Structure formats: structure tokens, C-alpha cells
Amino acid sequence: MKVLLKTPAQIEAMAEAGRVSALALRRVGEAVEPGITTAELDAIAEKVIRAEGGTPAFKGYGGFPASICASVNDAVVHGIPSRKMKLREGDIISIDTGAVVGGWVGDNAWTYPVGEVAPEVARLLEVGEKCMWEGLAQAAPKKRLGDIGHAVQSMAEAAGFSVVREYVGHGIGRAMHEDPNVPNFGRRRTGLKLLPGMVLAIEPMVNMGTRKVVEGDDGWIVRTRDGKPSVHFEKTVAITEDGPRILTTEEGHPRPV
Ligand code: MG
Numbered sequence: 001m002k003v004l005l006k007t008p009a010q011i012e013a014m015a016e017a018g019r020v021s022a023l024a025l026r027r028v029g030e031a032v033e034p035g036i037t038t039a040e041l042d043a044i045a046e047k048v049i050r051a052e053g054g055t056p057a058f059k060g061y062g063g064f065p066a067s068i069c070a071s072v073n074d075a076v077v078h079g080i081p082s083r084k085m086k087l088r089e090g091d092i093i094s095i096d097t098g099a100v101v102g103g104w105v106g107d108n109a110w111t112y113p114v115g116e117v118a119p120e121v122a123r124l125l126e127v128g129e130k131c132m133w134e135g136l137a138q139a140a141p142k143k144r145l146g147d148i149g150h151a152v153q154s155m156a157e158a159a160g161f162s163v164v165r166e167y168v169g170h171g172i173g174r175a176m177h178e179d180p181n182v183p184n185f186g187r188r189r190t191g192l193k194l195l196p197g198m199v200l201a202i203e204p205m206v207n208m209g210t211r212k213v214v215e216g217d218d219g220w221i222v223r224t225r226d227g228k229p230s231v232h233f234e235k236t237v238a239i240t241e242d243g244p245r246i247l248t249t250e251e252g253h254p255r256p257v
Contacts, residue, residue: 005197018247020099021106024048038070042081057098069096089115094232108248109234128206128231139244149186162211203234
């Protein structure tokens with residue numbers, strides 16, 4: 001394992017990739033409504049990313065054909081956008097998108113409700129988001145990777161939900177996936193020590209039912225084994241002397257002049 005530490009100047013540069021990623025994700029989220037297709041959402045993300053001078057980080061990554069992953073209801077991650085997939089009232093959709101700007105990558109995800117969702121689904125959305133914030137809060141010097149995983153897992157399980165094991169967060173920099181892996185489960189005070197200059201994508205996937213997942217037959221989509229819904233929230237965060245600095249935020253960095 002080789003963890004690449006970033007300098008403060010590199011973290012500033014990553015904040016610009018983060019800003020574009022966050023903007024694209026917000027614009028897609030604002031377009032989520034009954035009747036829209038996931039292909040239309042994908043087009044919005046790509047347009048925003050390119051207008052900001054970036055390139056979609058996902059397009060062509062390992063052969064992935066689109067700028068977003070669009071994972072509806074029991075789909076956990078890696079759903080391929082489609083003109084045939086039309087959102088319906090009561091669905092949830094997990095959007096994952098990232099941008100490359102100046103050679104640096106930003107990566108973020110959010111699960112949105114489509115209109116009104118069932119109360120238990122609303123609770124899953126709320127808990128999934130909280131899990132992400134709890135994990136991000138641990139992204140500080142003197143903490144360890146296990147502190148992140150423990151924070152996420154204990155929040156999810158206390159609510160009666162489960163966390164996916166097979167897919168995890170990751171280091172990020174010039175490549176979308178760098179060392180280390182960042183599991184959403186673990187024990188306190190175990191694992192790699194976190195240092196200033198590490199940049200991580202923290203991304204809990206929280207399931208309403210079983211934590212078990214199955215891969216679909218297109219070679220990409222991952223679904224819950226029991227068909228119950230799953231949510232996914234992700235931000236890219238830099239570990240600084242002062243604690244976590246979220247990079248996938250629109251306030252992250254002024255545009256270079
Ligand atoms: Mg990621």
C-alpha cells in the first residue's frame with residue numbers, strides 16, 4: 001500500500017476539482033423529479049462538468065460509459081444511466097459523479113428522493129447522510145481508518161440498518177482510486193493512522209435490510225440481495241492539521257483567474 005500525501009498547494013488544486021464535482025451533483029439533484037430519465041440526468045452532469053473546464057471522471061473509467069452512476073431503489077452503486085430508466089414518484093436515486101480538473105479528481109455522491117417517499121425510506125436517507133457526516137468527522141490527524149469505519153457502522157446499525165462490505169471508500173488524488181481503502185465498518189483505534197495531506201473519499205452505502213449485495217448482469221450495477229432500498233452518500237475530504245476539510249463543496253475554491 002502506498003498512500004500519496006498531498007501538499008497544501010495540491011489540496012487547493014483538488015478543491016477546484018471538488019467544487020466542479022459538487023456543482024455537477026447539485027445540478028443533477030435539482031433535476032430529479034418523476035418522469036426524468038437517468039440518461040437525461042447524466043447529460044446534465046456532463047454538461048456542467050465540461051462548462052467548468054473539467055472532464056467527467058467516470059466516463060471511460062474501467063470502460064464505464066457515462067458521467068454519473070445512477071442507482072435507483074435497490075441498486076446500491078454503479079447503475080448505468082439509461083433512456084429507458086424513468087424515475088417514478090416514491091423512488092430514491094443515488095447519483096455518484098466526479099470531475100477531473102487540472103489533473104486532479106473530485107468524487108461525490110448523494111441519494112435523492114423522487115417526490116414523496118415512504119417514511120421508512122425517508123429515515124434511511126436521513127441515517128445514510130448522518131453516517132457520512134460521522135465518518136467525515138473522524139478524518140483528522142491522530143485518528144485511524146478504523147475510527148471512520150466504526151463511526152459509520154455504529155450509526156447505521158444503531159438505526160437498524162446495515163453497511164455494505166464489498167464496496168468501500170478510497171484515497172483519491174491524480175487517480176480516482178488510490179490507497180488506502182476506506183471501509184464503512186471497523187473497530188475504533190485500529191488501522192492506518194491518518195496524517196495531514198491524506199485525501200479520502202468517504203462513502204457509506206447503507207442498506208435498509210441485509211448488507212449482502214449482488215452484481216447485476218451488465219457487469220456494473222450492484223443491488224441489494226433482498227431487493228430492499230440502499231442509499232449512498234460521499235464526499236472527498238482532505239485531512240489537515242486543523243481537521244477535516246471537505247473538498248467537494250461549491251465554496252471550496254475560487255476559480256483560477
Ligand atoms: Mg468514490
